[in-house]
Amino acid sequence: xxxxxxxxxxxxxxxxxxxxxxxxxxxxxxxxxxxxxxxxxxxxxxxxxxxxxxxxxxxxxxxxxxxxxxxxxxxxxxxxxxxxxxxxxxxxxxxxxxxxxxxxxxxxxxxxxxxxxxxxxxxxxxxxxxxxxxxxxxxxxxxxxxxxxxxxxxxxxxxxxxxxxxxxxxxxxxxxxxxxxxxxxxxxxxxxxxxxxxxxxxxxxxxxxxxxxxxxxxxxxxxxxxxxxxxxxxxxxxxxxxxx
Amino acid sequence: xxxxxxxxxxxxxxxxxxxxxxxxxxxxxxxxxxxxxxxxxxxxxxxxxxxxxxxxxxxxxxxxxxxxxxxxxxxxxxxxxxxxxxxxxxxxxxxxxxxxxxxxxxxxxxxxxxxxxxxxxxxxxxxxxxxxxxxxxxxxxxxxxxxxxxxxxxxxxxxxxxxxxxxxxxxxxxxxxxxxxxxxxxxxxxxxxxxxxxxxxxxxxxxxxxxxxxxxxxxxxxxxxxxxxxxxxxxxxxxxxxxxxxxxxxxxxxxxxxxxxxxxxxxx
Numbered sequence: 001x002x003x004x005x006x007x008x009x010x011x012x013x014x015x016x017x018x019x020x021x022x023x024x025x026x027x028x029x030x031x032x033x034x035x036x037x038x039x040x041x042x043x044x045x046x047x048x049x050x051x052x053x054x055x056x057x058x059x060x061x062x063x064x065x066x067x068x069x070x071x072x073x074x075x076x077x078x079x080x081x082x083x084x085x086x087x088x089x090x091x092x093x094x095x096x097x098x099x100x101x102x103x104x105x106x107x108x109x110x111x112x113x114x115x116x117x118x119x120x121x122x123x124x125x126x127x128x129x130x131x132x133x134x135x136x137x138x139x140x141x142x143x144x145x146x147x148x149x150x151x152x153x154x155x156x157x158x159x160x161x162x163x164x165x166x167x168x169x170x171x172x173x174x175x176x177x178x179x180x181x182x183x184x185x186x187x188x189x190x191x192x193x194x195x196x197x198x199x200x201x202x203x204x205x206x207x208x209x210x211x212x213x214x215x216x217x218x219x220x221x222x223x224x225x226x227x228x229x230x231x232x233x234x235x236x237x238x239x240x241x242x243x244x
Numbered sequence: 245x246x247x248x249x250x251x252x253x254x255x256x257x258x259x260x261x262x263x264x265x266x267x268x269x270x271x272x273x274x275x276x277x278x279x280x281x282x283x284x285x286x287x288x289x290x291x292x293x294x295x296x297x298x299x300x301x302x303x304x305x306x307x308x309x310x311x312x313x314x315x316x317x318x319x320x321x322x323x324x325x326x327x328x329x330x331x332x333x334x335x336x337x338x339x340x341x342x343x344x345x346x347x348x349x350x351x352x353x354x355x356x357x358x359x360x361x362x363x364x365x366x367x368x369x370x371x372x373x374x375x376x377x378x379x380x381x382x383x384x385x386x387x388x389x390x391x392x393x394x395x396x397x398x399x400x401x402x403x404x405x406x407x408x409x410x411x412x413x414x415x416x417x418x419x420x421x422x423x424x425x426x427x428x429x430x431x432x433x434x435x436x437x438x439x440x441x442x443x444x445x446x447x448x449x450x451x452x453x454x455x456x457x458x459x460x461x462x463x464x465x466x467x468x469x470x471x472x473x474x475x476x477x478x479x480x481x482x483x484x485x486x487x488x489x490x491x492x493x494x495x496x497x498x499x500x501x502x503x504x505x506x507x508x509x510x511x512x
Contacts, residue, residue: 010333013326017387017468027383034382058280065277100497101490102461104373108478113297119286123294192371196464199285209377225369241265 034214041222042215049220052194052201053227059121059200060190064183066122067129074130075137076163081146095138099131103189107198118199125186125193132185136178137171144170176242180235187231191224305487312485317473317492324469325496327387328459331394332452339399343406349418350410350436360403368400372458376467387468394455394462402451409443410436445511449504456500460493 043049077083078091098106107124114120149166157165194202201220208216258266345351345360375396379389418435426434463471470489477485 010330013330016323016326017330017391023383023388027379027388031382034378055284058284061276061280062284096498097494100457100494102457104461104464105474105490105493108464108474109301112478113301114290114294115287117286117290118284119290119294122284122286188369188371192373195373205374206377209381221370221374224374225366228369229365238269241262241269 037214038218040215041218042213043219045216048204049201049223052204052220053223055118056190056194056200056202057187057227059118059125059193060183060186063122063125063129063190064179064186066126067133067182067186068179070126071130071133071137075134075141076167078134078138079141081142081144082149082167091134092138095131095134097131098127099135101128103128104192104196107193108196111197116197116199121190121193121198121200124198125189128189129182129186133178133182137175140171140174140178141167173242177239180238184228184232184235188228191227301483304483307484308487308491309482309484310488312488313492317470317489320463320470320473321492321496323387324459324463324471325456327390327394327462327469328452328455331391331459332398332448332455334391334395335398335451335455336402336448338395339402339406342399342403343410344432346403346407347410349413349415350432360407364400364403364407366400367396368404370397372397373461373465376462376465380466385466385468390459390462390467390469393467394459397458398451398455401454402447405447406440406444409440409447413439446508449508453500453504457497460497 074091074094078088078095080088083091103124106127107120110120110123114123144167148170149162152162152166190200190202191205192200192202194200194204195206197203201224205217205220205224208214208220342360342363345356346364348357351357351360372393375393376389379392383389383392413436417439418431421431421435459469460474461471463469463473464475466472470493474486474489474493477483477489
């Protein structure tokens with residue numbers, strides 16, 4: 001029954017979106033022409049390319065560190081096993097709102113607020129990181145064993161020591177895993193926020209698209225893929241070192 | 245004698261090599277952060293000015309333009325949801341064969357594994373927005389481009405997780421079927437499939453949840469959905485309308501998350 005309903009919905013959605021085979025076939029012809037224009041990639045303007053990639057990388061690194069610094073305290077506030085309900089709810093609400101918007105949408109708002117350039121991208125990705133890291137951190141903190149926390153508390157340790165010696169050692173390696181995941185994801189998004197003017201290679205990519213400069217587009221996309229794969233290899237190596 | 249040496253021995257949690265590796269990672273992170281902060285082009289005045297500007301933006305957005313919702317936002321929002329759903333279904337259909345090909349225990353040919361993995365990595369690395377730009381150039385602006393963008397970007401994610409689920413299946417039922425002389429299709433549908441069904445549904449739901457968020461931005465590059473309404477409002481500086489679109493997006497995204505949690509509990 002559920003399947004039938006879904007099938008009906010699917011057909012309805014297809015008709016709403018005007019996904020007709022005729023249109024698709026017409027597109028395939030364009031698609032072929034388009035692909036022939038993409039290749040071979042044109043790496044002539046490599047200085048522009050490198051500048052964009054470097055800025056994307058910087059945005060990703062700074063945003064990850066800032067996001068980490070912000071989400072640590074917020075996730076401690078949001079953990080139900082450490083804090084009373086009146087503290088956890090506002091913290092959770094902030095994280096839900098940060099997580100609900102795509103980084104590019106947040107980037108638009110920051111571009112309007114702080115102007116074009118890398119700063120808007122950094123702020124946007126920091127907010128996005130807070131949403132995701134905060135959620136993952138909070139879940140990890142809620143799964144810890146409270147015995148160690150109680151033991152530290154029983155010695156009369158102040159609150160910060162309870163956090164530093166009772167909570168953080170239990171979640172450290174999982175945090176490393178989450179943080180490296182977030183670095184990966186920020187690297188991907190930092191190549192995109194430029195589409196709305198928030199710095200990085202995305203701006204160059206979008207401009208090349210609008211100038212129908214497709215062989216340069218191809219060069220940019222290939223370099224983005226290369227950078228993302230290198231980033232993934234590095235963060236995997238990092239995870240291995242920390243056994244996260 | 246031996247007791248004395250035992251007392252001298254210092255207990256260490258990590259070996260020297262491990263500590264060295266950790267130190268190198270810490271050093272690399274600090275170096276990367278310092279290098280980034282020193283070279284990134286940020287105008288300090290903009291940072292100082294930021295809180296004031298954000299406050300100004302929020303003031304302009306309040307109150308949200310509720311009247312605009314039924315006129316133009318509602319239909320665009322539904323379009324976004326359709327794009328997300330149809331895109332996910334198409335993406336999963338394309339991902340399944342690559343998932344099977346990439347799993348070492350299902351496909352014994354190494355070159356096929358690597359070929360499939362290459363496709364999965366490539367589609368995962370190209371952002372949905374880039375696919376959207378491509379398909380807008382090929383099929384023209386509209387929901388078709390957005391749907392295909394979502395579908396293609398989903399291949400890598402779904403395919404990789406699906407092949408990982410396949411690789412962690414137990415070989416017992418598969419060997420039993422093979423020993424009985426079952427043909428390849430039966431081995432897949434009775435040996436592998438029942439073992440990965442829960443993982444499959446949970447990753448489809450997860451991807452749908454992500455795609456709902458992604459389908460919303462697609463409009464910024466002309467690929468249909470509520471992003472186009474947002475783009476229009478932004479270009480005309482109609483801030484109350486922008487606020488309304490953002491509120492509507494927030495509502496849909498949270499509703500999608502709640503729905504996914506509910507369905508996951510029901511079927512898994």
